Amino acid sequence: xxxxxxxxxxxxxxxxxxxxxxxxxxxxxxxxxxxxxxxxxxxxxxxxxxxxxxxxxxxxxxxxxxxxxxxxxxxxxxxxxxxxxxxxxxxxxxxxxxxxxxxxxxxxxxxxxxxxxxxxxxxxxxxxxxxxxxxxxxxxxxxxxxxxxxxxxxxxxxxxxxxxxxxxxxxxxxxxxxxxxxxxxxxxxxxxxxxxxxxxxxxxxxxxxxxxxxxxxxxxxxxxxxxxxxxxxxxxxxxxxxxxxxxxxxxxxxxxxxxxxxxxxxxxxxxxxxxxxxxxxxxxxxxxxxxxxxxxxxxxxxxxxxxxxxxxxxxxxxxxxxxxxxxxxxxxxxxxxxxxxxxxxxxxxxxxx
Numbered sequence: 552x553x554x555x556x557x558x559x560x561x562x563x564x565x566x567x568x569x570x571x572x573x574x575x576x577x578x579x580x581x582x583x584x585x586x587x588x589x590x591x592x593x594x595x596x597x598x599x600x601x602x603x604x605x606x607x608x609x610x611x612x613x614x615x616x617x618x619x620x621x622x623x624x625x626x627x628x629x630x631x632x633x634x635x636x637x638x639x640x641x642x643x644x645x646x647x648x649x650x651x652x653x654x655x656x657x658x659x660x661x662x663x664x665x666x667x668x669x670x671x672x673x674x675x676x677x678x679x680x681x682x683x684x685x686x687x688x689x690x691x692x693x694x695x696x697x698x699x700x701x702x703x704x705x706x707x708x709x710x711x712x713x714x715x716x717x718x719x720x721x722x723x724x725x726x727x728x729x730x731x732x733x734x735x736x737x738x739x740x741x742x743x744x745x746x747x748x749x750x751x752x753x754x755x756x757x758x759x760x761x762x763x764x765x766x767x768x769x770x771x772x773x774x775x776x777x778x779x780x781x782x783x784x785x786x787x788x789x790x791x792x793x794x795x796x797x798x799x800x801x802x803x804x805x806x807x808x809x810x811x812x813x814x815x816x817x818x819x820x821x822x823x824x825x826x827x828x829x830x831x832x833x834x835x836x837x838x839x840x841x842x843x844x845x846x847x848x849x850x851x852x853x854x855x856x857x858x859x860x861x862x863x864x865x866x867x868x869x870x871x872x873x874x875x876x877x878x879x880x881x882x883x884x885x886x887x888x889x890x891x892x893x894x895x896x897x898x899x900x901x902x903x904x
Contacts, residue, residue, distance in 0.1 A: 594857065603802030611870075613791055615873055620635065620784055622678065623635065626678055631668070641667070644659055657676075660675075660679070661675040797811060803858045813848075
């Protein structure tokens with residue numbers, strides 16, 4: 552392959568990458584807006600204050616950076632040095648991936664960091680699991696705090712609207728959980744009993760290597776020297792989430808009169824919507840937030856749906872924009888590396904016409 556063919560191949564590949572990014576953006580936008588009621592949405596847009604929505608999106612972007620810097624501390628605790636840009640791009644792409652495949656973003660960001668900074672996939676996956684454990688504990692603490700302060704309002708909502716329907720939906724299915732538990736127990740016993748034979752197989756060795764890497768990532772929290780900065784990042788992260796919710800409330804006249812404590816409640820409820828394993832919380836977030844506004848505050852169903860839509864889509868657009876930005880930046884970085892490689896092997900390439 553001569554120099555012209557190499558340059559032509561690189562240019563075609565670059566154009567193909569940009570087309571792929573545009574196609575991906577169109578698909579993700581469709582996922583974001585497919586369940587939006589356009590008449591209500593347009594009416595809500597006319598009454599919303601865009602300055603507060605913009606402020607909410609800024610706080611959302613800051614939360615991406617804080618999450619990335621906090622994750623970086625865990626990775627450093629596992630014994631790997633990573634760049635700030637690398638972890639930031641990985642987090643952005645994780646949010647973007649979740650809009651296509653539910654919960655796949657956690658795996659995607661580990662893969663991105665493996666390619667950009669050389670961190671073993673299994674180790675970074677362990678740090679992600681540890682990070683999610685911390686976030687779950689924080690959400691649980693905030694939820695319990697909100698319920699404890701105003702049990703007669705928020706506690707009854709959680710019990711009647713969320714917990715009771717969940718229990719009723721799983722009624723009679725306990726037997727399946729028992730079967731799964733017994734199956735796993737038998738499987739563990741068999742593995743322990745035949746571990747020597749299994750150790751000779753390649754598949755089992757790879758599984759053990761994966762488990763070992765995840766374990767190293769999990770214990771990174773104990774090895775981490777900067778535990779105070781980690782706690783500080785966590786506090787700032789959840790304050791940013793609260794600020795995002797509060798700004799969106801101020802942008803929408805129907806809920807602007809609610810207090811900052813109400814924003815804490817809606818933040819906790821909205822977080823539960825994002826946890827549901829659907830693309831980017833679409834549908835689940837809209838349902839649970841509008842349900843809370845109708846049940847707790849007596850706000851009309853239409854207004855509740857419009858507020859949930861504005862709140863979700865402003866966050867979704869921020870995630871999509873930063874995710875695409877990071878994908879493009881990583882793609883351009885690879886192009887630059889390829890160009891340098893071509894110049895190294897073909898020093899006269901730049902002078903060839």
